[in-house]
């Protein structure tokens with residue numbers, strides 16, 4: 021297969037070089053919001069790089085910037101030495117949502133990738149059929165997306181990307197919408213195509229939220245930190261492919277990534293121990309329900325964990341996805357109930373006293389931890405204390421959150437704040453009127 025790639029004799033040998041990439045999204049009635057902060061990144065020839073990070077850490081935005089689909093606010097991306105200003109030929113992308121056209125057949129969807137390139141009709145057809153074969157959809161050319169299973173639809177997504185003989189593949193959680201077995205099969209097939217060099221692709225950037233999946237296929241893992249999105253850590257993986265998921269070396273890397281993803285760090289951690297009224301506020305809160313938090317604390321205190329658990333093991337035994345556990349572990353750390361280190365989560369003294377307490381005492385401990393550690397809740401409580409009538413519309417607090425978060429995230433955080441605050445009886449909430457108050461909290 022031929023590769024469509026511009027050549028530039030002066031380039032630095034990297035497939036992709038991103039330098040000082042920052043991205044600020046302008047929101048309708050708010051100031052700009054920084055979602056990527058000075059990202060430096062390279063993709064070398066022959067590499068698969070996985071990007072992991074919490075939801076909202078800017079992974080998709082970064083991929084779109086690399087693809088030339090979104091301009092960065094600052095910084096430059098070069099592809100084989102050429103600046104990327106618009107969707108570059110030679111770079112193809114696969115999305116989690118498949119993004120197929122329902123009114124087109126499999127063949128039509130795959131051909132579409134070539135239409136934009138001005139490939140003549142007959143050649144389009146031949147190449148599309150070849151890509152469909154390659155990806156294992158032989159015989160389904162005239163089927164419509166709705167007639168296919170999720171796994172087959174995503175195969176169409178891959179065929180559409182591969183039909184252009186991409187030099188670089190950008191994959192944005194391509195397996196996340198699939199069930200575990202389907203995801204595993206498709207992932208294995210894609211990895212085989214790559215390892216057996218049946219595709220001309222020279223480099224892959226791959227966003228995932230599944231740690232084991234990333235450790236399975238990546239040569240290098242980049243961990244994104246949040247608020248704003250930045251590169252928090254980088255892990256080189258030198259294990260040969262067809263990796264054994266149970267080997268100590270594999271588990272060690274999984275533990276390491278788990279720790280990086282679940283550790284509350286930097287600004288957030290630095291503030292713990294300082295007084296609520298002086299701390300700068302953390303606006304993004306993990307949306308963990310009280311029920312889940314209490315459940316996990318209880319599980320952690322008793323056999324077989326007795327206060328300390330290996331994170332991947334805990335996820336397995338409690339049937340939690342990585343994403344769920346990351347959210348819960350972050351919440352427990354913010355609240356001062358647990359600490360994460362070395363791939364383990366460990367309950368703190370306060371966490372244990374909470375788990376051991378009766379319901380009333382639990383609420384008191386929770387209230388103390390909220391006032392001490394969650395600045396935004398301490399702030400709400402202060403506003404309510406000071407207001408005549410001790411009540412305030414939720415819209416006021418939502419507005420404050422929206423200055424720092426997207427509308428959707430602000431809504432989610434307010435919901436968490438209200439749930440946590442009500443449980444702790446720090447304030448009451450009237451659903452019908454949307455009012456927070458100190459009335460019989």
Ligand SMILES: Nc1ncnc2c1ncn2[C@@H]1O[C@H](COP(=O)(O)OP(=O)(O)O)[C@@H](O)[C@H]1O
Pocket residue numbers: 045046047055073074075076077078079080081082426429
């Ligand atoms: N088009 C957009 N306009 C405004 N904000 C956006 C837009 N796209 C994403 N965001 C915000 O930017 C942040 C990063 O989003 P995203 O790149 O999708 O993160 P991830 O893929 O890591 O979950 C999020 O807070 C999201 O709400």
Ligand SMILES: [Mg+2]
Pocket residue numbers: 079080081
């Ligand atoms: Mg994303």
